[in-house]
Amino acid sequence: MADTLIRLRDDAASTAPVLTLAEIAGVSNAAAVRLVPGDDARALLPLIDQLELVEIAFPAYTDGRGYSAARILREYGYRGELRAVGDVLVDQISHYARCGFDAYQPDQPLTRAAVDKAIATWPEVYQRTVDGRVPIWALRHG
Amino acid sequence: MYLYDTYDQAMVDARVAEFSDQVARRLAGTLSEEQFRPLRLKNGLYLQLHAYMLRVAIPYGTLNARQMEMLGQIADRYDRGYGHFTTRQNIQYNWIRLDDAPAILADLASVGMHAIQTSGNCIRNTTADHFAGAAADEVADPRPYAELLRQWSTFHPEFDYLPRKFKVAIIGSETDRAAMKLHDIGIQVVKNAAGETGLRVHVGGGMGRTPMIGPVIRDWLPPLQMISYLEAALRVYNRYGRRDNKYKARIKILVHELGAAAYAREVEAEFAHILTLGLEPPQAEFDRIKAQFADPAFDAAAPHDIDLSDPDFALWVDQNVHPHKAPGYGIVTISLKPVGGIPGDASADQIRLMARLARAYSFDELRVTHAQNIVLPHVRRADLYTIWQALDGAALASANLDLISDIIACPGLDYCSLANARSIPLAQKISQRFGDIQRQRDLGELKLKISGCINACGHHHAGHIGVLGVDRKGLENYQLLFGGSEGADTSLGAIIGPGFSEDGVVDAIEAATNVYLAHRSGDERFLDTYRRIGSAPFKQAIYG
Numbered sequence: 001m002a003d004t005l006i007r008l009r010d011d012a013a014s015t016a017p018v019l020t021l022a023e024i025a026g027v028s029n030a031a032a033v034r035l036v037p038g039d040d041a042r043a044l045l046p047l048i049d050q051l052e053l054v055e056i057a058f059p060a061y062t063d064g065r066g067y068s069a070a071r072i073l074r075e076y077g078y079r080g081e082l083r084a085v086g087d088v089l090v091d092q093i094s095h096y097a098r099c100g101f102d103a104y105q106p107d108q109p110l111t112r113a114a115v116d117k118a119i120a121t122w123p124e125v126y127q128r129t130v131d132g133r134v135p136i137w138a139l140r141h142g
Numbered sequence: 143m144y145l146y147d148t149y150d151q152a153m154v155d156a157r158v159a160e161f162s163d164q165v166a167r168r169l170a171g172t173l174s175e176e177q178f179r180p181l182r183l184k185n186g187l188y189l190q191l192h193a194y195m196l197r198v199a200i201p202y203g204t205l206n207a208r209q210m211e212m213l214g215q216i217a218d219r220y221d222r223g224y225g226h227f228t229t230r231q232n233i234q235y236n237w238i239r240l241d242d243a244p245a246i247l248a249d250l251a252s253v254g255m256h257a258i259q260t261s262g263n264c265i266r267n268t269t270a271d272h273f274a275g276a277a278a279d280e281v282a283d284p285r286p287y288a289e290l291l292r293q294w295s296t297f298h299p300e301f302d303y304l305p306r307k308f309k310v311a312i313i314g315s316e317t318d319r320a321a322m323k324l325h326d327i328g329i330q331v332v333k334n335a336a337g338e339t340g341l342r343v344h345v346g347g348g349m350g351r352t353p354m355i356g357p358v359i360r361d362w363l364p365p366l367q368m369i370s371y372l373e374a375a376l377r378v379y380n381r382y383g384r385r386d387n388k389y390k391a392r393i394k395i396l397v398h399e400l401g402a403a404a405y406a407r408e409v410e411a412e413f414a415h416i417l418t419l420g421l422e423p424p425q426a427e428f429d430r431i432k433a434q435f436a437d438p439a440f441d442a443a444a445p446h447d448i449d450l451s452d453p454d455f456a457l458w459v460d461q462n463v464h465p466h467k468a469p470g471y472g473i474v475t476i477s478l479k480p481v482g483g484i485p486g487d488a489s490a491d492q493i494r495l496m497a498r499l500a501r502a503y504s505f506d507e508l509r510v511t512h513a514q515n516i517v518l519p520h521v522r523r524a525d526l527y528t529i530w531q532a533l534d535g536a537a538l539a540s541a542n543l544d545l546i547s548d549i550i551a552c553p554g555l556d557y558c559s560l561a562n563a564r565s566i567p568l569a570q571k572i573s574q575r576f577g578d579i580q581r582q583r584d585l586g587e588l589k590l591k592i593s594g595c596i597n598a599c600g601h602h603h604a605g606h607i608g609v610l611g612v613d614r615k616g617l618e619n620y621q622l623l624f625g626g627s628e629g630a631d632t633s634l635g636a637i638i639g640p641g642f643s644e645d646g647v648v649d650a651i652e653a654a655t656n657v658y659l660a661h662r663s664g665d666e667r668f669l670d671t672y673r674r675i676g677s678a679p680f681k682q683a684i685y686g
Contacts, residue, residue: 064303
């Protein structure tokens with residue numbers, strides 16, 4: 001059974017209206033926003049503590065700007081939901097997870113089981129990112 | 143050389159499992175060809191004119207005898223008994239069946255090899271000076287950095303869907319043997335007056351349809367900030383590189399459009415942030431890797447002087463053996479460019495022979511050069527004659543390194559779906575026209591490079607003489623360029639005039655070499671004479 005929204009979080013999904021980057025400028029209590037490729041994720045940094053949901057759109061999975069946007073938000077301490085939306089396919093899930101995504105809203109059917117399997121693709125990782133995994137170079141040196 | 147530990151091996155094994163699953167889904171029809179294409183490309187599997195082509199990674203061009211033997215076995219078992227060594231220091235197999243790909247990858251993994259990121263819009267296999275750790279002129283060994291880069295770039299989650307492919311090259315001597323400035327990022331390991339090691343970083347070089355020499359973006363970088371700096375350089379590219387036009391998507395266009403200084407400022411800002419995140423492997427990890435590149439146990443008593451009374455052998459030693467840092471040793475380059483042959487091709491038997499020679503005489507190590515030859519990096523000069531005899535018996539003793547028949551050529555229209563013209567038959571005709579080795583030696587160093595289309599896989603922009611195959615009203619046509627170089631004096635060649643037929647371009651090249659011989663002053667190479675006298679005398683001789 002395919003789900004339309006797969007969340008790897010325990011909290012309740014935000015019900016706030018999802019605004020564009022242009023729209024949040026005039027809204028003091030914005031809680032949900034959608035970034036599209038080309039948006040500067042750093043524009044959200046002043047709101048990082050009040051945001052519950054950031055959707056990052058992938059109109060085509062081959063456009064990788066959203067990976068940087070996600071990782072930047074996590075690097076600056078964003079703790080809310082980070083949702084990949086659009087052309088989100090199972091073969092990119094492990095990378096999404098490593099860049100801080102914890103929710104997926106794919107255009108094509110995708111199952112929770114497939115997501116879990118994809119995230120487990122790599123027994124270890126070579127890079128330190130924002131997912132908390134200990135890189136191989138750290139494992140080697142205790 | 144670097145040997146995988148259990149972590150490295152587990153990563154390669156995981157990739158085999160993942161890709162085998164992807165192939166199975168494709169064969170079962172649950173993945174469309176459109177969905178599968180980028181996935182197979184990330185594993186070096188192309189669909190060419192006649193069959194699938196598999197590009198196998200040889201990180202920084204270094205491999206041991208066991209790995210080399212496996213390359214021969216794969217050529218026999220899954221291809222047509224040969225492989226093609228490429229300008230990316232890799233090997234390609236041109237006659238692969240899709241359903242064999244998982245088995246090939248499993249065979250490769252059994253010797254610590256893979257095809258990871260040999261294609262696709264990701265960070266490609268890192269290339270390096272093929273004489274690293276052996277050259278007499280080396281300032282610092284680039285291989286430990288190259289291995290750090292290999293690990294960092296492997297399955298990097300942020301940079302797997304870049305605007306375009308991304309190639310990093312690294313060198314550690316003033317002599318550039320890796321065309322470093324013609325890569326997306328080129329790194330030179332340098333030392334300052336105090337003897338401290340640093341990295342000089344070029345960004346935005348490349349060939350293709352818009353060739354550019356990469357400007358210096360960071361003149362001095364502490365070595366253990368390399369990964370953090372590259373994270374920054376790549377992030378700026380991933381965010382701001384053009385995605386509206388694939389022909390303007392390489393980082394060279396971004397650096398060019400922003401300007402090198404503005405790009406550098408963007409990178410510095412990102413770098414300052416990234417340095418706070420602790421992404422850099424520690425000194426202990428660098429030391430662990432570096433220890434694996436320690437010098438082999440050179441024989442301190444190895445004699446320098448050897449018997450050169452066999453004139454053919456003496457010729458080969460003079461042309462194909464470079465000075466080694468250890469007394470009594472030499473660096474052997476095995477030419478894969480016999481007269482009339484296909485540049486870079488080697489049969490399974492030749493591959494196995496080279497592996498055996500490496501095991502017996504070169505501390506179990508080989509290198510692939512970007513000029514499509516094979517190097518035995520650490521050879522006792524006293525063993526050279528034995529090696530030469532073995533090579534000679536296998537048609538591998540061409541004494542033509544860096545001469546006009548040592549041609550770089552892409553696969554061209556014989557194999558490649560992107561090509562406009564054939565490269566291989568032209569390379570064969572040129573090497574036959576200049577077949578006489580004494581004639582070649584009289585012409586001296588003359589780097590001739592052929593690309594079958596504007597994508598420049600044959601490095602034609604960087605040839606002292608470059609040839610670019612184009613399609614002219616449905617006919618193969620060849621443009622001629624002069625004045626390119628990939629060395630420390632990197633320059634881009636310029637088209638001399640209207641194009642030629644296949645035979646016409648061979649005649650034009652011969653005419654150009656005659657101009658050179660008539661104008662040469664002292665020890666000038668063809669390139670030096672061309673730079674000094676300009677294109678006019680060459681145009682006059684070629685076009686009248």
